Amino acid sequence: MPLNPADEIFAETLRAVLLEGVLRPVEPRYLSEPRGRLAGQAGLLALPRDVEDVSALVRAAAEARVPVVPYGGGTGLVGGQVMPDGPRPLVISLERMSAIRTVHPADNVLVAEAGAVLADVQAAARTAGRLFPLSLAAEGSARIGGTLATNAGGVNVLRYGNARDLCLGLEAVLPDGAIWHGLRRLRKDNTGYDLRNLLIGAEGTLGIITAAALKLCPVPAGQGTAMLVVSSPRAALDLLEMARDRLGEGISAFELIHGQGLEFLAETLPDLRQPFDMPPEWCVLVELGLAAGLDPAAALEDLFADALARGLVRDGVVAQSQAQRDELWSVREHIPEANKRIGAVSSHDISVPISAIPEFIRRGGELLARFGDIRINCFGHLGDGNLHYNVFPAAGRTRSDYDGLRWEVQRAVHDLVHDMGGSVSAEHGIGRIKVAELERYGDPAKLSAMRAIKAALDPAGIMNPGAVLRMNQDRLGVPSGP
Amino acid sequence: MPLNPADEIFAETLRAVLLEGVLRPVEPRYLSEPRGRLAGQAGLLALPRDVEDVSALVRAAAEARVPVVPYGGGTGLVGGQVMPDGPRPLVISLERMSAIRTVHPADNVLVAEAGAVLADVQAAARTAGRLFPLSLAAEGSARIGGTLATNAGGVNVLRYGNARDLCLGLEAVLPDGAIWHGLRRLRKDNTGYDLRNLLIGAEGTLGIITAAALKLCPVPAGQGTAMLVVSSPRAALDLLEMARDRLGEGISAFELIHGQGLEFLAETLPDLRQPFDMPPEWCVLVELGLAAGLDPAAALEDLFADALARGLVRDGVVAQSQAQRDELWSVREHIPEANKRIGAVSSHDISVPISAIPEFIRRGGELLARFGDIRINCFGHLGDGNLHYNVFPAAGRTRSDYDGLRWEVQRAVHDLVHDMGGSVSAEHGIGRIKVAELERYGDPAKLSAMRAIKAALDPAGIMNPGAVLRMNQDRLGVPSGP
Numbered sequence: 001m002p003l004n005p006a007d008e009i010f011a012e013t014l015r016a017v018l019l020e021g022v023l024r025p026v027e028p029r030y031l032s033e034p035r036g037r038l039a040g041q042a043g044l045l046a047l048p049r050d051v052e053d054v055s056a057l058v059r060a061a062a063e064a065r066v067p068v069v070p071y072g073g074g075t076g077l078v079g080g081q082v083m084p085d086g087p088r089p090l091v092i093s094l095e096r097m098s099a100i101r102t103v104h105p106a107d108n109v110l111v112a113e114a115g116a117v118l119a120d121v122q123a124a125a126r127t128a129g130r131l132f133p134l135s136l137a138a139e140g141s142a143r144i145g146g147t148l149a150t151n152a153g154g155v156n157v158l159r160y161g162n163a164r165d166l167c168l169g170l171e172a173v174l175p176d177g178a179i180w181h182g183l184r185r186l187r188k189d190n191t192g193y194d195l196r197n198l199l200i201g202a203e204g205t206l207g208i209i210t211a212a213a214l215k216l217c218p219v220p221a222g223q224g225t226a227m228l229v230v231s232s233p234r235a236a237l238d239l240l241e242m243a244r245d246r247l248g249e250g251i252s253a254f255e256l257i258h259g260q261g262l263e264f265l266a267e268t269l270p271d272l273r274q275p276f277d278m279p280p281e282w283c284v285l286v287e288l289g290l291a292a293g294l295d296p297a298a299a300l301e302d303l304f305a306d307a308l309a310r311g312l313v314r315d316g317v318v319a320q321s322q323a324q325r326d327e328l329w330s331v332r333e334h335i336p337e338a339n340k341r342i343g344a345v346s347s348h349d350i351s352v353p354i355s356a357i358p359e360f361i362r363r364g365g366e367l368l369a370r371f372g373d374i375r376i377n378c379f380g381h382l383g384d385g386n387l388h389y390n391v392f393p394a395a396g397r398t399r400s401d402y403d404g405l406r407w408e409v410q411r412a413v414h415d416l417v418h419d420m421g422g423s424v425s426a427e428h429g430i431g432r433i434k435v436a437e438l439e440r441y442g443d444p445a446k447l448s449a450m451r452a453i454k455a456a457l458d459p460a461g462i463m464n465p466g467a468v469l470r471m472n473q474d475r476l477g478v479p480s481g482p
Numbered sequence: 483m484p485l486n487p488a489d490e491i492f493a494e495t496l497r498a499v500l501l502e503g504v505l506r507p508v509e510p511r512y513l514s515e516p517r518g519r520l521a522g523q524a525g526l527l528a529l530p531r532d533v534e535d536v537s538a539l540v541r542a543a544a545e546a547r548v549p550v551v552p553y554g555g556g557t558g559l560v561g562g563q564v565m566p567d568g569p570r571p572l573v574i575s576l577e578r579m580s581a582i583r584t585v586h587p588a589d590n591v592l593v594a595e596a597g598a599v600l601a602d603v604q605a606a607a608r609t610a611g612r613l614f615p616l617s618l619a620a621e622g623s624a625r626i627g628g629t630l631a632t633n634a635g636g637v638n639v640l641r642y643g644n645a646r647d648l649c650l651g652l653e654a655v656l657p658d659g660a661i662w663h664g665l666r667r668l669r670k671d672n673t674g675y676d677l678r679n680l681l682i683g684a685e686g687t688l689g690i691i692t693a694a695a696l697k698l699c700p701v702p703a704g705q706g707t708a709m710l711v712v713s714s715p716r717a718a719l720d721l722l723e724m725a726r727d728r729l730g731e732g733i734s735a736f737e738l739i740h741g742q743g744l745e746f747l748a749e750t751l752p753d754l755r756q757p758f759d760m761p762p763e764w765c766v767l768v769e770l771g772l773a774a775g776l777d778p779a780a781a782l783e784d785l786f787a788d789a790l791a792r793g794l795v796r797d798g799v800v801a802q803s804q805a806q807r808d809e810l811w812s813v814r815e816h817i818p819e820a821n822k823r824i825g826a827v828s829s830h831d832i833s834v835p836i837s838a839i840p841e842f843i844r845r846g847g848e849l850l851a852r853f854g855d856i857r858i859n860c861f862g863h864l865g866d867g868n869l870h871y872n873v874f875p876a877a878g879r880t881r882s883d884y885d886g887l888r889w890e891v892q893r894a895v896h897d898l899v900h901d902m903g904g905s906v907s908a909e910h911g912i913g914r915i916k917v918a919e920l921e922r923y924g925d926p927a928k929l930s931a932m933r934a935i936k937a938a939l940d941p942a943g944i945m946n947p948g949a950v951l952r953m954n955q956d957r958l959g960v961p962s963g964p
Binding site for chain 1: 640643644646656661662677680699719727729732836865907911929950
């Protein structure tokens with residue numbers, strides 16, 4: 001059965017069940033994504049005020065078989081938030097549902113609506129003397145519903161886990177419009193299937209998250225940051241192991257940075273202060289958060305000295321103030337912006353087993369050598385085995401010079417990742433841009449189970465069609481192939 | 483469509499696809515559960531050697547519409563492992579698939595087959611210089627597949643999470659016999675729906691877990707244990723808060739113990755050494771695991787002294803040796819055995835928001851007063867908001883004297899839990915014993931989604947029928963009611 005567009009007739013249906021002001025004129029900002037790879041379309045835009053509005057919208061869409069695209073902060077990098085083809089959808093933006101509903105410091109829980117901006121959730125936790133550790137470059141605009149729908153990662157996963165590990169309960173509207181009241185703030189609840197984790201990471205294809213009970217953590221008594229020049233990715237791993245032996249779970253982040261990224265920064269953001277005069281080939285950013293009684297700067301100095309003695313580290317900077325900590329983090333956090341300004345041929349958000357990182361970097365370099373003159377900026381969350389392995393034009397050339405090579409480069413990188421037991425989407429999700437990759441590399445039994453679950457929960461196929469799973473051709477209203 | 487029994491005709495079908503020795507005579511030990519509440523039945527018993535055997539068994543069962551009951555260590559407390567009614571099932575015990583397949587210390591990952599005993603997994607992790615933190619009273623016989631299928635909890639959830647939080651990947655056989663090869667050892671993998679967490683906690687109703695990639699953790703440099711007498715549950719919570727402010731994530735366990743439990747221990751296990759001459763009304767068992775440079779015993783002494791000064795604590799023991807640590811833990815770990823010997827009227831594995839524990843204990847006591855002469859032993863994982871709230875006969879009376887009251891007591895306790903935003907199954911699961919409770923207290927939208935998922939993945943309804951979700955009457959081969 002084909003889906004129907006969100007047209008004026010459907011708008012009339014909605015006006016009959018909604019208060020004025022929920023339906024809004026479609027604005028262009030809802031139709032683009034950060035890297036400009038996909039152009040969205042929308043028949044209608046709705047800005048619900050509460051879960052009942054969302055329920056009414058979805059129920060009406062299900063009855064009329066109108067596609068729905070949930071919209072959070074719009075920061076996703078795989079096109080999950082824009083629908084470029086098929087009947088024009090109803091876009092539902094959660095931005096008006098941005099309240100921090102309650103904070104329960106004694107339970108280490110905060111309940112936020114889906115439209116709350118991640119940075120605001122972090123701030124509310126801090127005000128309560130707690131830490132909400134999910135942290136990523138887009139935190140100033142990413143919204144909690146979207147970070148959960150995509151199971152966002154970021155820089156503190158090593159210690160605190162992905163978004164799903166930080167969620168205790170959800171309120172959500174399922175594809176038939178039913179409201180799931182699952183906002184429990186319990187640490188243990190074994191009553192039935194894990195619907196929470198099914199919706200987390202489903203990228204809006206199984207329902208719309210409207211609020212979440214989030215885990216808060218103790219604020220570490222002391223924090224410290226260092227940037228250490230390592231002799232190789234292998235040495236970086238040995239340093240991580242050494243740090244873990246001493247500091248256990250005290251390591252909050254362990255980020256690998258390649259000299260190419262520092263050169264891109266120098267080229268595109270020359271005012272940004274860098275810790276080393278000459279960009280080293282490899283360095284790591286280490287962040288500690290330690291309990292009372294331990295001195296993070298001293299612990300980093302010790303680690304630095306011993307790693308120097310063992311030949312793992314060649315140079316380094318241990319931050320002596322909050323300003324210096326911010327400066328080191330600023331280097332790391334601006335690499336994506338520098339990348340964007342250079343313009344990648346192909347970007348890869350991949351993971352492999354942590355111990356396989358050096359081999360992956362070596363084999364990746366060998367593999368890409370055959371594409372001739374390119375630059376590789378490989379950086380990311382070493383402690384999670386997650387690299388942003390991005391391929392750039394040679395100096396003086398541009399992205400468009402490589403148009404013919406893009407898919408070959410991607411195929412080569414993803415084949416290698418898959419061959420090494422890795423994932424072709426570590427933290428960004430599938431969205432629409434990686435649907436074919438999921439079909440190529442996904443386990444057939446899992447894909448079959450996913451399709452069965454999608455058909456069971458969303459029989460009309462209205463929820464974010466074409467994201468994660470390919471849209472059935474009959475939903476497009478065009479005859480399927482012979 | 484009715485299910486068919488696992489009879490001799492089906493056995494012939496199986497013999498045609500399996501090597502000799504997989505089918506075994508049914509033994510009584512597969513038909514009972516620890517508390518003796520349900521008596522199982524079985525038509526056939528299979529002991530597969532590998533995942534292909536499991537796949538062949540399930541595929542044949544799906545084709546013949548024969549019910550399958552997966553069997554792990556048999557330690558579950560809610561009857562998920564025994565099927566008392568319906569057509570006689572094929573019981574599949576994973577006990578021969580007990581290998582630790584690989585250990586990857588550098589990745590902090592261990593891959594175990596489903597039949598590996600939890601204690602053996604812990605030991606293999608220790609041998610590799612790592613910690614597998616899942617720890618519970620039945621760890622000497624519980625098997626990894628079962629602990630994952632039930633999302634087991636235990637004493638270290640406060641710090642390390644439930645079983646689901648300790649699993650990175652699964653190999654499983656789905657209800658059509660397809661093998662899902664999902665044994666990835668990645669920290670980040672956002673490629674599609676979270677089938678792993680859907681199978682974890684599904685209690686064998688959506689497939690059979692055959693192997694798991696498990697997270698290992700650093701072994702804390704130093705551990706310490708104390709048992710402190712607190713003036714009330716409120717004081718216990720204040721002590722937890724105080725400990726958290728100082729020691730952050732260093733608190734591995736925080737268990738509440740009521741004097742009733744210590745009295746039961748003295749009565750039923752008089753040789754077990756107890757730390758206090760007179761059982762205090764309330765005490766807590768605190769376990770620390772700290773990084774190098776910190777002294778856990780000293781940290782506990784400081785906490786004890788300051789809590790004494792604040793009036794939260796009245797007395798206490800800080801273990802000065804491993805032997806003393808073991809002794810304190812032995813008190814905690816033998817309470818379930820003492821309870822069993824006394825014989826409970828009704829047992830409740832409940833959770834509420836942590837901050838609501840004192841109110842729950844107060845209101846629970848008031849509520850049960852109307853049932854007259856009873857004894858309440860309330861103990862458990864305070865740091866998780868999870869209590870084992872068990873009701874016993876008065877001294878000199880027995881469980882059978884209260885037969886008429888059992889369900890009323892349970893209803894009263896569970897209504898209170900539900901009213902306080904809690905869960906009527908915190909860590910034991912639903913199994914068959916709590917199906918009616920799930921129907922009563924579960925969110926209707928979630929239940930409806932669960933039924934849709936079950937029907938989609940297991941359309942014949944063969945996987946552990948009657949567990950978690952009620953068996954369709956037509957599957958029993960009897961006409962459904964008017």
